[in-house]
Amino acid sequence: MLTDLLKWGGKRPGASGADPSRPGNGEDMVVASKALPKFLNALGQQSSPVLIDFGPVIGSNVEFFGERLGCKLFIEDLIGEVDRHTRAATLPDLPSTFEKRFRHGDASADGVLCWDIFDFLDKNAGQALARQVVRMLRPGGAVMSFFCTSGVEGATFTKYEIVDDVTLRYRRHSGVGGHRRAVQNRDIIRMFEGLIVSDQFLLKNNTREILLRAR
Amino acid sequence: MWKRDEAVKPTTPAGPGPMPPAPAVGAPPAAEAARTTPSDSPRGMEKTTVNIGKSVVIKGELNGSEDLTIEGQVEGKIELRQNVLTIGPNGRIKAQVFAKSVIILGEVTGNVTATEKVDIRDNGSVDGDIAAPRVAIAEGAHFRGSIDMQRTGGKAETKADAKPTAASQSRPEQHAGTPAGAAR
Numbered sequence: 001m002l003t004d005l006l007k008w009g010g011k012r013p014g015a016s017g018a019d020p021s022r023p024g025n026g027e028d029m030v031v032a033s034k035a036l037p038k039f040l041n042a043l044g045q046q047s048s049p050v051l052i053d054f055g056p057v058i059g060s061n062v063e064f065f066g067e068r069l070g071c072k073l074f075i076e077d078l079i080g081e082v083d084r085h086t087r088a089a090t091l092p093d094l095p096s097t098f099e100k101r102f103r104h105g106d107a108s109a110d111g112v113l114c115w116d117i118f119d120f121l122d123k124n125a126g127q128a129l130a131r132q133v134v135r136m137l138r139p140g141g142a143v144m145s146f147f148c149t150s151g152v153e154g155a156t157f158t159k160y161e162i163v164d165d166v167t168l169r170y171r172r173h174s175g176v177g178g179h180r181r182a183v184q185n186r187d188i189i190r191m192f193e194g195l196i197v198s199d200q201f202l203l204k205n206n207t208r209e210i211l212l213r214a215r
Numbered sequence: 216m217w218k219r220d221e222a223v224k225p226t227t228p229a230g231p232g233p234m235p236p237a238p239a240v241g242a243p244p245a246a247e248a249a250r251t252t253p254s255d256s257p258r259g260m261e262k263t264t265v266n267i268g269k270s271v272v273i274k275g276e277l278n279g280s281e282d283l284t285i286e287g288q289v290e291g292k293i294e295l296r297q298n299v300l301t302i303g304p305n306g307r308i309k310a311q312v313f314a315k316s317v318i319i320l321g322e323v324t325g326n327v328t329a330t331e332k333v334d335i336r337d338n339g340s341v342d343g344d345i346a347a348p349r350v351a352i353a354e355g356a357h358f359r360g361s362i363d364m365q366r367t368g369g370k371a372e373t374k375a376d377a378k379p380t381a382a383s384q385s386r387p388e389q390h391a392g393t394p395a396g397a398a399r
Contacts, residue, residue, distance in 0.1 A: 021227060057352050057357070059351055059352035059354070059356075062216070062350055062352055062362055063350070066350060066362055066363075066364035067364055070364070072361070074362075075358055075360065075362070076359070078357075200298065
């Protein structure tokens with residue numbers, strides 16, 4: 001347990017610089033999620049929930065949320081956006097991009113799937129995106145977001161595929177990736193001012209799963 | 216003489232019905248723009264597919280009652296309420312699309328509404344909103360927009376099934392076959 005706590009302080013991973021919590025080139029990782037069932041439970045309380053997904057489009061996720069839960073799903077693919085900005089070396093423009101990008105009205109979404117997007121954003125971009133999330137979320141709505149426990153240079157993006165109500169498959173994204181930053185808990189709370197952290201889990205793969213709710 | 220004989224020969228054997236055999240519909244070789252396959256039957260019983268070739272650009276409204284494959288460019292509105300629309304790999308669509316089923320291998324910018332299914336295949340791209348009871352999106356497809364799978368019946372039952380039950384939430388922490396992910 002002590003070693004786990006030390007990892008939260010932003011210690012570098014192994015000498016290889018690879019991210020041990022994410023899939024490598026070859027294999028996918030199947031991970032039991034603790035936050036996902038709670039997130040689904042929150043969505044299930046709405047009759048026709050509106051869900052915003054910041055990840056790339058994944059057919060099985062669309063089927064899961066659309067056919068099984070009856071969600072109206074908005075795919076925003078911010079990983080793709082970050083990838084484009086990284087390739088074009090225009091990452092400082094991300095905050096203004098986030099300010100303009102979303103067409104959703106205030107308090108219009110029941111759920112937001114952020115996945116691990118905040119790990120790949122600098123402070124300004126993260127704050128700009130979090131402001132949009134808080135703005136778009138309805139009272140009672142839920143946000144699921146993943147955070148790493150230690151920074152990694154040259155990390156790859158991850159696609160999260162829903163296997164079932166409690167299981168995710170981590171798959172490697174083909175994008176260029178970027179620097180993963182470990183966002184401290186206090187910074188998460190500040191970023192999402194207006195939301196409350198309802199659940200937080202530290203998985204064995206050192207992923208922090210955080211569920212936020214709008215009051 | 217050989218060729219002339221063949222040209223007048225019916226393409227399909229004469230049926231038992233009272234109708235005379237249909238003459239072959241001779242499509243000019245370069246008429247890719249609106250090619251109809253297979254040959255039209257005078258009885259109107261056979262399903263036909265019309266192709267719009269890749270050099271064709273259409274601006275305006277496209278209506279029809281046959282399956283349609285588009286390899287060219289269309290801007291405006293496409294309406295095939297009872298038929299299947301296929302946007303081929305070379306197809307570039309900037310239009311509102313209404314069809315029974317839509318298969319997308321090319322690019323679509325605009326809203327797509329289908330009464331049965333929307334299928335975005337590998338390398339297919341959609342920028343717009345989709346409304347259909349079933350949506351399939353292949354790995355490698357691009358999509359940005361919203362997806363609304365309007366369901367006609369059994370919504371409450373399905374929803375109740377999909378909801379994680381209290382039992383599933385309180386299940387033991389370990390998940391079989393998940394070496395990396397069991398929470399602490």
